[in-house]
Amino acid sequence: MARAGREPGQAASTRRRGAALEEAILRAAAEVLRESGVPGLTMDEVARRAGTNKNALYRRWPNRVALGVAAYRRLAAARTAPPDTGSLRGDTLEMLRRANSTWSSPYGEILRGLIAAAGGTPELLAQLRDPAADGAHEAAWLTLLGRAVARGEAAPEALHPRVAYVPMALLRNEYVTLGTPAVADAVLTEIADEVFLPLVRGRGPQGGTPAPQAPPRA
Amino acid sequence: MARAGREPGQAASTRRRGAALEEAILRAAAEVLRESGVPGLTMDEVARRAGTNKNALYRRWPNRVALGVAAYRRLAAARTAPPDTGSLRGDTLEMLRRANSTWSSPYGEILRGLIAAAGGTPELLAQLRDPAADGAHEAAWLTLLGRAVARGEAAPEALHPRVAYVPMALLRNEYVTLGTPAVADAVLTEIADEVFLPLVRGRGPQGGTPAPQAPPRA
DNA sequence: CCTTATACGGTACTCACCGTACCCTGTGTG
């Protein structure tokens, strides 16, 4: 089965080139990723499914991982409209739950596999980052935080990318250090209630500390 | 060169067994890790250096990654006495800088390589976690925080593992999402000044929010 | 319409490494 690389409708004698062929390869690679995950993504298999050969692949991507990343980008649709539950806590938990289910889904496994396979190569990681990669954009967190500030639930100084992304960083950290199974919902609420909400709420200077900006290098 | 697996002092006819052989294997594996990193850690090479063969290896570890993890544990000494600079900010930055230099060092690269190779296997990740793995124990952060509470620099409610580990999680997140190069010092101070210190300082309830414990599931 | 550079397709091959299978031999134990 699946010996044919082209659809039956296409004339078998048509030789694909350029963008058309690239499309077919990426489609095949994405299919393999979905079916067999990152370890199953072999150049031979992708070439076979695309009805071409490894030459065409290596002419476009330098190695297996690069192809995998390119293929993943078409798998990850930009599915993140920030939630609006009316409270910061609700929004936070909703975002965390979305991300958690994405990361523990097959797509999340693929993403984690690719991150691992990238082995810290900055270019590959960058390509993996933008396309809705973690199931939640940084931008979404900022708008969500912005609404909270408007409602008076959060201090204006908290409207900072580094602050906004704290919950996602903590969640990702769970996956990195603990491994595959989905993170328990209790952890999500703990991240929200013990870290994010307190952080975002009170930032009034009540402890004696040096100037928060322009640190004098301890 | 390096054809001989045993030291010249040893009688060549002595056949090592049990713990002695295991020692030799782990020593060889750690050596390979140091010289060639995780990708260079091949079973053949380790067996060659240890002056034995792959049988002895597979009799003890199920696969290459397991051996790598075991070898790493002897590389990572327990080098973390929590700093005591007198201020929470100083301690925090010191811890972050230590961790940053560990993670960007060759040892950090090995650790990151092993985490990647573990592919999310919980057991392997667990073995990687305890031995000073990230260059900073959770315990160290807790004692450091405890001192800050005693000095009045931090609110008592902040003495919580999830809170204490926030800086490390954020730092690790940088490595995971950005890749190899060392994290800039400015990022460390930002983590301290924009996130950790504000979080730990003011936790007074000043925004209107539902009960922080026992969430009613949004 | 013919020529030509280019990219496809097909195939075979090298290389490295994982993991396994034998088989012989040294060693500690009963």
Add this chain to the structure above:
DNA sequence: CACACAGGGTACGGTGAGTACCGTATAAGG
């Protein structure tokens, strides 16, 4: 002293990355 067992030597099967040719369809250019 016999024997079970682990160590040592070696070879092998299998898989997948990446490379090398070589003939050929196709698009571009004269």
